[in-house]
Each structure stands twice: as C-alpha cells, then as structure tokens.
Amino acid sequence: LATDPRPLVGTYVCARRSGNEPRFLLSRASFDKERPAAVPAAALGEVGCPGEILNVNTSGDFKALDKNLLLKRAAGRVWREIESGAALADPSLLTRFLLISFADLKAHNFVYWFGFPAVLLTNPTGRPPNPVKVAARRPVESILSTAEARRGFCAGLSALRLAEARAGRPYCPPFFLLAPPSDELGAQAAGAGAGASAGAGQARVLALSAWAELDPSAKRAAVFCFLDPCGIDLHPGWPLRNFLLMLQTSPAFAGALTRETGEAGGGAASSRASVLCLRSKSGAVLRRFEADGGSLEAEEEEEEDRAIEGMVLDLVLPGAQQGTTRAASTPAAEPGAGKAETAGGELPSVGAVGWEANARGKPGARRMDLAALMDPRRLAEASADLNLRLMRWRALPSLDTERLAACKVLLLGAGTLGCAVSRTLLGWGVRNFTLVDSGTVSFSNPTRQSLFEFADCEGGGKPKAACAAAALRRIFPGVAAEGLALTIPMPGHALMAGAEEEEAKEAVAWLDEAFQTHDLVFLLTDTRESRWLPSLLAACHGTCLLDAALGMDSFLVMRHGAGPPLQKGGAAEGGAAAEPANDSPRLGCYFCNDVVAPQDSTRDRTLDQMCTVTRPGLAPIAAALAAELAVAL
Numbered sequence: 001l002a003t004d005p006r007p008l009v010g011t012y013v014c015a016r017r018s019g020n021e022p023r024f025l026l027s028r029a030s031f032d033k034e035r036p037a038a039v040p041a042a043a044l045g046e047v048g049c050p051g052e053i054l055n056v057n058t059s060g061d062f063k064a065l066d067k068n069l070l071l072k073r074a075a076g077r078v079w080r081e082i083e084s085g086a087a088l089a090d091p092s093l094l095t096r097f098l099l100i101s102f103a104d105l106k107a108h109n110f111v112y113w114f115g116f117p118a119v120l121l122t123n124p125t126g127r128p129p130n131p132v133k134v135a136a137r138r139p140v141e142s143i144l145s146t147a148e149a150r151r152g153f154c155a156g157l158s159a160l161r162l163a164e165a166r167a168g169r170p171y172c173p174p175f176f177l178l179a180p181p182s183d184e185l186g187a188q189a190a191g192a193g194a195g196a197s198a199g200a201g202q203a204r205v206l207a208l209s210a211w212a213e214l215d216p217s218a219k220r221a222a223v224f225c226f227l228d229p230c231g232i233d234l235h236p237g238w239p240l241r242n243f244l245l246m247l248q249t250s251p252a253f254a255g256a257l258t259r260e261t262g263e264a265g266g267g268a269a270s271s272r273a274s275v276l277c278l279r280s281k282s283g284a285v286l287r288r289f290e291a292d293g294g295s296l297e298a299e300e301e302e303e304e305d306r307a308i309e310g311m312v313l314d315l316v317l318p319g320a321q322q323g324t325t326r327a328a329s330t331p332a333a334e335p336g337a338g339k340a341e342t343a344g345g346e347l348p349s350v351g352a353v354g355w356e357a358n359a360r361g362k363p364g365a366r367r368m369d370l371a372a373l374m375d376p377r378r379l380a381e382a383s384a385d386l387n388l389r390l391m392r393w394r395a396l397p398s399l400d401t402e403r404l405a406a407c408k409v410l411l412l413g414a415g416t417l418g419c420a421v422s423r424t425l426l427g428w429g430v431r432n433f434t435l436v437d438s439g440t441v442s443f444s445n446p447t448r449q450s451l452f453e454f455a456d457c458e459g460g461g462k463p464k465a466a467c468a469a470a471a472l473r474r475i476f477p478g479v480a481a482e483g484l485a486l487t488i489p490m491p492g493h494a495l496m497a498g499a500e501e502e503e504a505k506e507a508v509a510w511l512d513e514a515f516q517t518h519d520l521v522f523l524l525t526d527t528r529e530s531r532w533l534p535s536l537l538a539a540c541h542g543t544c545l546l547d548a549a550l551g552m553d554s555f556l557v558m559r560h561g562a563g564p565p566l567q568k569g570g571a572a573e574g575g576a577a578a579e580p581a582n583d584s585p586r587l588g589c590y591f592c593n594d595v596v597a598p599q600d601s602t603r604d605r606t607l608d609q610m611c612t613v614t615r616p617g618l619a620p621i622a623a624a625l626a627a628e629l630a631v632a633l
Helices: 059-064 066-082 091-095 147-166 182-190 208-213 218-223 240-249 301-307 375-386 386-395 401-406 416-427 465-475 499-517 529-541 618-632
Strands: 006-012 047-056 099-103 109-122 133-138 173-181 204-207 224-227 257-266 268-280 306-316 349-355 368-371 410-411 432-436 481-483 522-523 546-548 554-561
Touching: 047 091, 059 099, 066 091, 066 099, 066 109, 066 240, 066 349, 066 499, 091 173, 091 240, 109 240, 133 182, 147 204, 173 208, 204 208, 208 375, 208 522, 224 240, 240 268, 240 306, 268 432, 375 386, 410 416, 410 499, 416 432, 416 465, 416 522, 416 618, 432 465, 465 481, 465 522, 522 529, 522 618, 529 546, 546 618, 554 618
Parallel strands: 047 099, 224 268, 410 432, 410 522, 432 481, 522 546
Antiparallel strands: 006 047, 099 109, 109 349, 109 368, 133 306, 173 204, 173 224, 257 268, 268 306, 546 554
C-alpha cells in the first residue's frame, strides 16, 4: 500500500500472427527485486522491459496524478540513458514503461494505465525534427534468402541469448546486430550497402554493444534487428521509436551509417539504415538450449525455417535541422560527448507520447473487476486477511500473520466462551481449530453462544463441538475446524467399571497427544474439576494454556506455562550475557492457591449454582482478553 514508485519488469514476445495486437505481460515474477539467473525454455523468446509502478490508495489520488509530467519524466530517463551510452550497452532500457494504478482491495476492482514513453525532441521554438522516412519495405527473404541462412540466424540468436543469460541478463535483447561475415566485409560494403543479403548462414548475430568493435565497412553493411511485438503487416512496434532516436543522436553512430544528401533532411546530409523487424509464427525464434551445460538442442529444420517472419525496413534518418538536436555530430572521444545541444548551443526540450488507449480506443485508464473472476473461497481468504494486512502496514508492523495462520489451537469447551474465543481468533487469522465438548446444543444456548442457531437445538440437540466446527467452516470456508465429543475425566466424579473406565482412559490418551500436537490450548469449561487434568497436562508437556472462567459479576483470564529463562549467576564477566539455565520459572496455574483437591462441584447444588449464570456481556470481554493475550505471545 506504499505510494512510492516500485521497479518491476514486464515482458513481450514477437508477434505471432498478422493482425494480433501486441501483448505486454506482468506476472508475479515481475515484482522480484532481483532478476533470476536463468529462465525456463518457455521464456527464451521474452524481451524484458524495465519499468515502474505507481500505486495510489484512493480514486481521487489517481485522478489527481499529473499523467503528462509522469510520462515526460520517464521519457527524460530514457533520453539520459541514450546520452550516457547506457542504452547502447543494455538496449532493454529503450523499452521502459510506466504503470499507474489504483487498487480497491475490498471490491477487488483495479484501475490502471500503461505508458510506454517515446522521446520527442523539439527545439526551443517548439518545432519537432524531421520525421524518419521509410524508403522501402522488403521481405525477410531479402536478408535471409536460404534455409541455411535462416537456420544460421536462429543458431546465432540462441548463442547470443545464452551469452546474455550467462552475463546475468535473463531476457532476450530487444535490439541486436546482424553483421556480415568478416571475410566478406569489403564485398558487402562495395556491393549493396546496408540492405544487402547477410550471406548464406555466414552472418554474425552480435549484441548491440559490439557496434564499436566493427570496422567502418562492416557498420555500413550491418542490419539492425528488432524483436517486434506488433502484428500489423506494414507497421513496426512501439519500441522502435526510441531506438531510431538513438541512431540519430548517439555519438556512437555518428558518421558510421551510410550517408547521402537530398531533400529528406531539409538540405542537410541524411543517413540510411536497415532494420529487420523480426516476428514469429510460434512467438519465439530461439532454439532451445540447456542452461546448465550451454549445449544447443536442434529443433526440426522445417519448423525452424517457418519460424521467422517480419519485414525489412530501409529507413532514411534525417540530418540536423536548424535549432534541433544533433548529438550524433559530436564525436564520442571529444569532451562533452553525449551532451545533446541545439545548433544554437541550447539544450533541446524533451517531450513524450505513449499513454495507451482504453477499450474505447481513446486515451484513458482501463478498469478490471477481478471479483467476478475469482473463486469465492479465494476471494473470501483475500478479504478476510485484508484487515490484518492493513494493521501490519502501519499500526502493527511486527504482527506475524503467517505464524498465526499456521498455529494449531485446541479449545476445551465449545459453549459461551468457546464460541466467542474461536470467533475472535478467526478474526486474527488463526486457521486451525480443534474443539472439544461433551454436551449438545440446548434451546437456551443460541441466544448466548454465537455459533449456534435454533435449528441446532431440534431433535435433542446436535453435539456442540461438531456443530461449532461446522459453523466456523460456514463462516469462513478456508478454516480447518474439527469437533470432537469427549468427556474430560474429572476428580471427584466416580467412574463405573467397564465402559466408563475404558472411555476415560481413551480420553486421557487423546488429550495427552493433543497437548503435544497443538500450539495453544484454551481451557473454557464450566467446572473447576474439569480444569484439573488439562492444567496437569499443560504443566507436564510445557504447552501454553490460557484459562478463562466466568462468575456473575467477575471473570478470570490467565496463562499457564513456562516463564522467561533463568540466567546462571547473573551477568557474566566482561558484561557478556549469562547462559540460560536448564530450569525456567513456571507461571502459576488455576489450582496454585488450592489447599484441597477439586471435588464434584455440581453435587447437591441448585440449578443456578450448577449452571454458569453470568452477565451476557462478560463472556465476550473475557473471550476477547484471552484471544488478545494469545496473539500477544
């Protein structure tokens, strides 16, 4: 819920077929702080685009965002990376994006707007530079004319992808070079220039950063390659705009492209470059390889031949105009290289376009309602935990919600206190309950015990523990609640030899195991003697036990169990902490002040003395304190 921009990585793949809209993907992995060292084979054709998400917490804040300023800042960052040469070393920086959003977490309704900034440079008078012109469009076969050339291209791209992965860059570079073979540089340059065929399987696929290592003739013969997300036949995708700006303005390309004079640049010299806009029927043009060993695994040749589609664009890049930027005219070796200046010595103005259109085809945010698409159970889980996440965000950052969700709770007693405690713990995110009670639901229970209703009393009454567990599951389907009808053996209550004695032994064995397998035990029974055996088992196994009892005008909430560890001999020499002792002080239990053994407290008692007669408001108070005490541990 923080409103600071967060970095993330989106991906796209080559267009799969003509007419398809470009697809840009954000997933859970997009928010990983560190990119993985390797990606699975299914992701080999993905291009990683760095970006930022700015999420606000109200619809008013979303409307108040200065969208133009945000996009302009993102474009300014791209421009600085072009100037500094960072975009040449890492071409994915040219594909930066911005995402602004508002998430209504209660309704699971999301408003979002993607921006893909394309840098616009204008002179101080506001006049834009001359546009790039398309001199010709050619098929891919004009560059990769044979099946051998296409297979060689795929192999070279796979090798480049493998080298990128080994260097810690797990995604495909969006731009790279197709350079002529080193032994044919002269013939390529003299023969056909930048638009010539790269040769029959002998061309070199190189990273864009290798541009500086090519000799002048190889630079003029090289073809720039672009993994194109656009499926429109005659148009390339959006990432190409910033790349062409880099070709025009970066000192690294100054004087290296084929140059000509003419009208295109307003009388100034212009440059020519060829760009292979690469598309694929399968969405990926890479051959799979084993990331560990680095060996290439060849696919079927026919399938490989059909994989490559797209077009070759022969472009005319306009020269410098009066008053517009021309950073490419500054040699890279001279002081101040990369500082774009106008012809009059003034810095250009950086603008931007790139906000996506909404479903109606107009610039605007999109809206998605996930509530209708989500599984009701998953929706209930997300909504139930929302309050806890909000508490942990600011008010209680130390709250360990994962530990609460994994905590196993045993409730001995499913009456007034048991219902209230379980409901409160459910609100705290506890998801594992075992309820124990020997009684059935009576007609006096539903008005005081929140998990029961009138239908539970009919037919003699349902078992309390099982009925309460079923109610918890109805309230929240994600809870694991189990109810068990069990009578706790009590001192002062005689047992008949035979069945009752065996039943008591089984109950003791079950309780002994339960105290060892549960993290917390709540003792919520009606009588004193029913608390004796659980108190004994808690002391024996060191289990944390919370006791709650009610009177007419009073209540008791206390914790049994081990206290803080003792230290041997106080502080050690030199101020170091002393070692913990083997023994720990135990907290008192419910029977610590008793001088006689507990007896049958219901014998020879009137009805009001046998029942728990108490103010209706005391049980919720005592239950809430017991639950809060447990969470505070």
